[in-house]
Amino acid sequence: MTRYRPADLVDFTAALFAAAGMDGDKPATVAELLVEADLMGHDTHGLNLAPNYLRELENGEMRATGDPEVLSDHKAALLWDARRLSGVWITARAIDEACNRASDYGVATVSVRESHHIACLAAYLTRATNRGQVVLIACSDPAVATVAPHGGLDPVFTPDPFAAGFPTEGDPILIDMSSSITTNGMAGRLRGGGEHFPGKWAQDHAGNATNDPRILFDEPKGTLLPTGGHDHGHKGYGMALIVESLSQGLSGDGRSSKPSFWGAAIFIQVFEPDAFAGRVAFNRETSELVSLCHGSRPAVGIEKVRLPGERALARKRDAMRNGLALYPGIVDRLEPWAEKYGVPLPQTL
């Protein structure tokens, strides 16, 4: 497999975003976070998205320059209008601001409306956990609906991801999951390769559970199933309602206005454990959970019980040492942009 130095990929991608018009620290921040997603193995939500972002910049759907508008600031509760700026940049900035505010007020919440797409939630979490803080992120795209409510056949929700980062005495716990069993990105990739979901994670237009991702693309279209599937999908349905209410409800950027652009309403929250029982106690208890999970006998066919984020951090360490093997086709799709903007392709290792 072709491998690249992660820093070279960041420089390359940042040069493309700068050439496409992004100002200030936006090119570097977005490039770093997309490469971070690839480093962690979330390769549908890393550089895979860069060509789409470049296209959105070119056609003006993603705003390239300027700052969010602060619509309200109650110290520990903020509302920003992102004005369709890069969701990756705005999310990083909102988390950093929430970390600072949480240091002062214990907990800080930033609600963001009219953001562009925010990519991989897992990639942001260490911004807070490296500071000893806890972070929650939830986001949804009010313009998209591919997931049915439990018991229903028509799509209402996006996959509605949420993520949480928890410091421990060792590596942080990094959780990033969708309220649906699987995502639109995964469905598109499997369909492109003629593959199937590992389980019956979708249903056709009549409600028959299926592992065929084509039902999301071929008419009459089916839907992705909420977590729990037909057996106990009220769980994923509840999660989707929580994610959409916190992201779209608090920001006021929701489905009622029938938005048509590729975007996101975002909910971000950071906790400072020292405002509660303290960092030592927090890390002691999360580390105890890590020990208990690691100590649980693995099921047949499972090497060991892993914590969320454990495999991603191991992948990242390996890629930082040995180079990052990108998912096939990603650099190919960036080549026309590199040519257009006169940016040299990154060297392979």
Added chain:
Amino acid sequence: MTRYRPADLVDFTAALFAAAGMDGDKPATVAELLVEADLMGHDTHGLNLAPNYLRELENGEMRATGDPEVLSDHKAALLWDARRLSGVWITARAIDEACNRASDYGVATVSVRESHHIACLAAYLTRATNRGQVVLIACSDPAVATVAPHGGLDPVFTPDPFAAGFPTEGDPILIDMSSSITTNGMAGRLRGGGEHFPGKWAQDHAGNATNDPRILFDEPKGTLLPTGGHDHGHKGYGMALIVESLSQGLSGDGRSSKPSFWGAAIFIQVFEPDAFAGRVAFNRETSELVSLCHGSRPAVGIEKVRLPGERALARKRDAMRNGLALYPGIVDRLEPWAEKYGVPLPQTL
């Protein structure tokens, strides 16, 4: 079925708790919230728990009198030591305090350590939604473990419930679910009646998925499965880690101290939408979600797509008009306590 006036059940249960030594508003508050759970149909977590609570009061495991100790107060971030007081009373009080603080600061978080058991999370939600506010609750019992991590065979977690209440332009959305597919209470009830789970919601000690609740009670014991089951249980595993980290980590009341009493670490958070895009916008967007879900064509065998809480609120309205039909055996189990304390049984309708 035998029906009771809800107010009579509240008076009866409050009289028992008062006779057992609870001071101040504790007997009435706990009685109201247990009956509220029954009114909503959550009948494993309503008056079904009253005999257990009376026994815990009698043997001193639940403290009957006094107040929580405020360990930290950062205005929008509080830590209370509940000193083993009734978790039902302390949760109601913490939510009311968080509602008041959220009015001032936008968002308020109360972390509670060393609480006794908190019963039905759904029963508390309208305390906040009736005020136009959003509430989240998560709790776990660090002394109990019946749920395995995904891929593991040994229990690490409690069912780890979390709940959310969202105001809309009409009825609120009331979500209350466990991170595991089902709960200890449901397992105990089905086992008692010789029944089975509707799906393979547990696994035996060797990891074979099963619908038999007896595997939780007979040696060698099995475990409850996290939401998603063997197919995609990394979802419920992530939810459990979020619930335990927020409840036990922030409060410092976790598994590391190997507590042995029946208790709870609690995470409570209230949002004031007016600190963000405002109540009108919030309710508009949640109402839009309600409309979209109601408008989704129902699957075969489903009458209509319902919102979480919809059936519970309908049940409650019916019971307020026509009397509450308690689950069989509940009053029988309270009879010895009524006799002991000289409290007359509630009249049947």
